[in-house]
Amino acid sequence: MPRHFTPRHYTPRHYTPRHYTPRHYTPRHYTPRRHTETKTGITTGCPWQSNGGVSGTSPRWRKILGTSMISSAMVKCLVHLLDGESFETQVRKGTTGKELFNAVKDKLGLKEEGDYFSISYIEPRSQLRRWLDMEKRIDRQMEGSQAQAHEFSFELKFYPPVPENLSEDIARYFIVLQIRKDLRTGSLPASFYTLAMLGSYTVQSELGDYDRKEHQGIEYLRPFTFVPKSTEELLSRIADLHQSHRGMTPEEADIHFLQNAKRMAMYGMELHEVKDDKGKSVSLSISASGLYLYEGYLRMDKFKWHRMLQISYIREHFVIKVGPAVNKGSKKRLTFQLPTRKEAKQLLKLAVEQHQFFRCIQSTTG
Structure with missing residues (x-):
């Protein structure tokens, strides 16, 4: 089978159509390879998440993504992160999506649970979001001249059913940022009460405990964008709920945020x-x-x-x-x-x- 072949047919599990008997889903027998540290990098248990033996400290990594090595064969890549920052780097024309993805993960401090995320881009012709193929070369997936900087976004691709159970704090935090973005852009619809509750946990995480002297009325909430169009009623309700979260740490507020967000009907739905x-x-x-x-x-x-x-x-x-x-x-x-x-x-x-x-x-x- 060719390396990048996408099959026309896919069978989620083994079955024999002629003698099919309805039964509950049992995952295929699969013995995952544990994450093992090697001289060339990290090998993950999932074959499509492997990094091909590339690590952040290997000579090959520095040769491919080193910012000091500028030549005509280099292409600029600008990756917009979930915290509002951007990551810019120079990559060789033959660099794969996985190598760029690993560079972003290294910058953010993400480890194994960083595989819930991926890198997306907007296709110029259709204006639709596409996910960067990890195994293919970047320059063969992107349109436009080489002189232009390729723009990407680092986003959550696989929404975990129980996000608060992830072990990496940084991974949970970036999932929180992704859900906030989904709410802010209107791609994740929610009821009035759910929006108010999630907004109050956002404020508690960012500002801490409610202070009567500093947090007058709803004016202190104006800098936040909770939804595309916030109403006075929504901001008032968020302020009331914020007062009830006294003593809650930012980490605890994020956990409560995720516990409420995962119950939404459209959570993780594109x-x-x-x-x-x-x-x-x-x-x-x-x-x-x-x-x-x-x-x-x-x-x-x-x-x-x-x-x-x-x-x-x-x-x-x-x-x-x-x-x-x-x-x-x-x-x-x-x-x-x-x-x-x-x-x-x-x-x-x-x-x-x-x-x-x-x-x-x-x-x-x-």
């Missing part, structure tokens, strides 16, 4: 616009637990990984073969149309990555 077999516009979303079908923000159906026999794309169509529920119905084939064949292929790739990543996490921790 909607992809498609059309069903009747030509009706709907949205598909991919998460750690499976695929979800939405009409607007209303969930219409869900397909857990253990129910799916196969997912594939045929031209511009994304196809899901779903097995029957226990003692109910029969197998069915669902087809969704995307604007182009490339979009269908990208959706399949995202689904495969989500399923494989969390299967690997379960195998490693379980």
Whole structure:
């Protein structure tokens, strides 16, 4: 199989269609390789997260990403971070996405749990967000002249179902920053009470305890952007809840923030616009637990990984073969149309990555 080949068909688990018996999902037998330190770098348990033997201190790393080595074969990369800062570096034309990703992780101090994150960019023609392929060369994925700086964003790609249980404080903090960004941009809808509660934990984490002298009315909340358009009522409610968090440390406030955020219906959901077999516009979303079908923000159906026999794309169509529920119905084939064949292929790739990543996490921790 070619190195960068994306299959048209993907089977989430082993099954024999002719003799199919409905059963609960059992992850494939998988013995993860533990993280081992080598002379050339770190080898991770998940093959798609391996860094190819590159470490931040190796001569090869310095040769590829060293800022002192400027030549015509070097390309500028500007990565926007979740804390508002930017990371700029010079990379060789043959640098892969994984090598740039490792450079960002080293700068931020992220270790194993940094693999929940990835690097994205905006495709110029479609203006859609794409995830940088870790195994391919950066210059072959980006459009534009070599003289231009390639712009990227460091973002959360795999939303953990229980984010507060992550062991690395810095990883939890960047997940908090990602959710704040999702709320701020309106990509994560929430109820009034949830917005107020999350906003109060944000203020407690950033400003500390409520002080009657310094925190008058709601004016002290004006510098914060909680949602695209904050109302007086929302800011007033956030200020009231902030007063109740006295004595809570920033770390504790972030934990409470994550515990409330993970319960939101659209947590970790990125909607992809498609059309069903009747030509009706709907949205598909991919998460750690499976695929979800939405009409607007209303969930219409869900397909857990253990129910799916196969997912594939045929031209511009994304196809899901779903097995029957226990003692109910029969197998069915669902087809969704995307604007182009490339979009269908990208959706399949995202689904495969989500399923494989969390299967690997379960195998490693379980």
